Amino acid sequence: MERAEAWAAGSSPVHDQVVPAGSSSSRVIVHVDLDCFYAQVEMISHPELKGKPLGVQQKYLVVTCNYEARELGVKKLMNVRDAKEKCPQLVLVNGEDLTRYREMSYKVTELLEEFSPVVERLGFDENFVDLTEMVEKRLEQLQSDEPSALTVSGHVYGNQPINLHDILHIRLLIGSQIAAEMREAMYNQLGLTGCAGVASNKLLAKLVSGIFKPNQQTLLLPESSQDLIHSLNHIKEMPGIGYKTTKRLEALGISSVRDLQTFSSKILEKELGISVAQRIQKLSFGEDNSPVTPSGPPQSFSEEDSFKKCSSEVEAKNKIEELLASLLNRVCQDGRKPHTIRLIIRRYSSEKHCSRESRQCAIPSHIIQKLGIGNYDVMTPMVDVLMKLFRNMVNVKMPFHLTLLSVCFCNLKALNTAKKGTIDYYLTPSLSTTSRSGKHSFKMKDIHMED
DNA sequence: TGGGGTTAT
DNA sequence: ATAACCC
Numbered sequence: 001m002e003r004a005e006a007w008a009a010g011s012s013p014v015h016d017q018v019v020p021a022g023s024s025s026s027r028v029i030v031h032v033d034l035d036c037f038y039a040q041v042e043m044i045s046h047p048e049l050k051g052k053p054l055g056v057q058q059k060y061l062v063v064t065c066n067y068e069a070r071e072l073g074v075k076k077l078m079n080v081r082d083a084k085e086k087c088p089q090l091v092l093v094n095g096e097d098l099t100r101y102r103e104m105s106y107k108v109t110e111l112l113e114e115f116s117p118v119v120e121r122l123g124f125d126e127n128f129v130d131l132t133e134m135v136e137k138r139l140e141q142l143q144s145d146e147p148s149a150l151t152v153s154g155h156v157y158g159n160q161p162i163n164l165h166d167i168l169h170i171r172l173l174i175g176s177q178i179a180a181e182m183r184e185a186m187y188n189q190l191g192l193t194g195c196a197g198v199a200s201n202k203l204l205a206k207l208v209s210g211i212f213k214p215n216q217q218t219l220l221l222p223e224s225s226q227d228l229i230h231s232l233n234h235i236k237e238m239p240g241i242g243y244k245t246t247k248r249l250e251a252l253g254i255s256s257v258r259d260l261q262t263f264s265s266k267i268l269e270k271e272l273g274i275s276v277a278q279r280i281q282k283l284s285f286g287e288d289n290s291p292v293t294p295s296g297p298p299q300s301f302s303e304e305d306s307f308k309k310c311s312s313e314v315e316a317k318n319k320i321e322e323l324l325a326s327l328l329n330r331v332c333q334d335g336r337k338p339h340t341i342r343l344i345i346r347r348y349s350s351e352k353h354c355s356r357e358s359r360q361c362a363i364p365s366h367i368i369q370k371l372g373i374g375n376y377d378v379m380t381p382m383v384d385v386l387m388k389l390f391r392n393m394v395n396v397k398m399p400f401h402l403t404l405l406s407v408c409f410c411n412l413k414a415l416n417t418a419k420k421g422t423i424d425y426y427l428t429p430s431l432s433t434t435s436r437s438g439k440h441s442f443k444m445k446d447i448h449m450e451d
Numbered sequence: 452t453g454g455g456g457t458t459a460t
Numbered sequence: 461a462t463a464a465c466c467c
Contacts, residue, residue, distance in 0.1 A: 037467095058453040077452060098454060123456065123467025242465050275459085276464090295457090304454055342461095354452095358461065406454085 026168060028131040028175040029292060031205035032112065032182060034194035035214040037125035039066040041104050042093050044191055053087055055080075056095035059306060063095060067214055098124075107190055109295070115182055121295040125194075128202050129182070130292035135174045153180035154196070154217035157208055158224045168222055172198055176219040183217065203288035204228065206239055225286040232257050240283050248272060260284035297412075301330050304344070304406030313387075313396045316405060320386050321379070323407040328371070328378065331409055337371050338409035339363055341382070343389040346404035356404070359389040 034040065038056040043049050043066065053069035055062040062083045065074045073086040083090055095101070105124040112119045118130040142149055152162055153176040162169050179196040186192045196217035197209025207228055208220040220228060232238060234255055236246040252271060254260050261284045268277040282288065303323040310316055320343070331338060342360035363385070370378045386407065394400050 061452055063453055079452085096454075102455085121456085121467095126467065240465075244464065299457070302455070306453070355462080360461080 025200075026132075026171070027200055028135045028171050029199060029202055029205040030129045030131055030175060030179045030182070031197045031199075031202065031209040032108075032127045032129065032179070032186075032194055033196070033206075033209050034108065034125040034186075034192055036064050036066050036070075037105070037192075038064045038095050038101055039069075040192055041101050042095070044104075045100065046093070049091060049093075053090050055083055055090050055092045057092045058094075058096045062090075062092070065090075104190065104192070108186060108192065111185055111189060112182060114185075115178065118292050118294050120292045126206075128205065128292045131175045131178050131198075134178060135171050138174050138178075139171070151177075152219055153177045154219060155212050157211060157218050157220045158227055160221045160224050162221070168200075172200070172219055172221060176217065179217050183215075199225075201286075201288040202290055202292065203239060203283055204286055207232075229257050229284070229286045235260055235284070238280070238283055240288075241280055245272065245276065245280065257284050297334070297336070299412065300408055300410035301327055301334070301338070301412075302342075302344075302406055302408035303327050303330075304404060306346070306404040308403065309348070310402040310405065311400055313390070316390060316394075316402065317383065317387060319405045320390070320407060321383055323405065324379065324382055324386065327407055327409055328382075332372055334412070335372070336412040336414050337368050338412050339368060340409070340411035341385060341389075342408040342410065343386050343393070344404070344406040344408065345390075345393055345402050348401035348403050354403070356406075357393055358408075359392050360408075360410075361385065361389060 039054050042054060042056060051068065053066065053072050053074065055065040055069055055074060057063070057080060060080045062074060062076075062078045062080055064076050065083075069083075069087060069090055072090070074083045074090060078086075080092070101124055105121075109119055109121055109127055112127050112129050116129055116131060116134050120128040122128065150164055150170065150173060152173045156162065162173060164170060175198040179198050183194060183196055186194060193215040195209050195213060195215065197205045197207070197211070197220065198217070199205040199208050199220040200222060204220050204225055208218045211218045229238075234246075235241050235249055235257060236243075238257065241249070248271065249255070249260065252263070252267075254263055260281060263281070265277065265281060268281060271277070272280070303326045305319055305323060307319075310319065339362060340360055341363050342358050344356050344358040346354055346356050364381070367378055367381050367385075390396075394402070
């Protein structure tokens with residue numbers, strides 16, 4: 001077995017080679033990806049739906065569905081009509097209110113932060129964790145007489161054999177064990193299943209996490225990274241290469257990962273700019289030195305609603321009031337205060353690129369100070385601000401046709417800017433009281449006074 | 452295509 | 461303020 005080889009080698013392979021701490025090469029990264037997240041949350045809320053084909057609906061789309069539904073032909077982002085046609089027994093629940101998904105999403109991130117504080121969120125259902133330090137600690141404490149100490153957890157991409165004399169393999173193997181513990185904890189504590197991918201950078205961890213699909217995990221060893229990236233059928237499948245870049249690359253005759261690898265760097269830089277060109281060409285080789293950036297609490301809160309038609313100012317005002325009311329509740333829970341507000345619209349256009357327009361402004365300080373506790377006296381002045389932004393974008397004397405309204409709070413600051421020792425500090429509600437009134441407490445390190 | 456998010460320019 | 465990216 002693998003362990004026997006390790007002993008046969010004589011001295012312990014684990015403690016011989018030392019990778020310098022802080023060395024930028026040779027990280028251990030895990031990508032954790034929940035299975036059909038919204039559908040899982042709905043099945044926890046409504047246990048009677050378990051076992052039935054379930055879709056989560058927003059407007060006329062099935063945005064995600066459980067595996068029972070997938071086996072019957074339902075796909076993500078499928079039209080409700082097509083989905084019902086494919087699968088008449090499909091049960092649909094409305095998922096336009098993201099509150100419960102968002103709350104569960106942060107519970108997952110907080111659980112992962114208990115393993116290592118370096119957790120980066122990607123959407124509501126994916127997280128990256130940098131395990132490098134944690135793996136290093138486990139290696140130092142490794143007792144070589146535990147039989148299970150050097151056993152990989154889950155799949156290995158391409159069934160590549162592990163070399164227990166290779167310190168990079170050992171480190172990734174430990175990473176796979178931590179990934180398994182993370183998935184166990186997610187299931188035991190939150191009732192959620194998901195996939196994990198372990199590799200030496202974010203790109204590869206993300207790509208490999210999707211290899212075995214639901215509720216499984218996969219480890220990528222460095223020797224298999226070229227196989228993994230060449231298993232992509234098209235550059236559009238490369239995370240980091242989006243719709244626009246794909247179109248521009250296709251115009252250059254680049255469609256496969258190998259096309260991008262071998263394309264002239266000079267020409268690519270001239271076409272896409274040096275920044276994008278160098279980044280995506282590195283991606284094509286499976287190279288990604290971007291760090292796992294701890295997400296911490298959100299940078300912004302927004303609520304949006306799309307519709308067929310909004311063509312009057314009164315109609316718009318009503319929708320804006322709805323969005324704002326929800327946002328105020330959220331901001332109240334968070335505890336921090338937004339200093340900027342933004343209004344976003346989408347105008348009707350028969351053409352493809354439905355781009356958005358926005359106007360933003362600073363939130364008047366007298367309104368900011370009233371935020372955070374029961375707030376009905378902030379609604380009116382805030383709506384007034386938003387309607388000014390609205391009229392700045394939309395000429396209400398002319399006919400208009402909007403298909404989306406969104407309100408966003410951003411530029412969030414911890415509590416307010418009151419200084420200790422000032423009158424303001426003692427007069428500001430909830431400032432000098434207990435730690436946090438919010439529901440999901442972000443850690444104490446995040447709570448500090450600005451000056 | 453929904454209802455969110457982020458960073459770079 | 462917009463444009464790109466992610467889910």
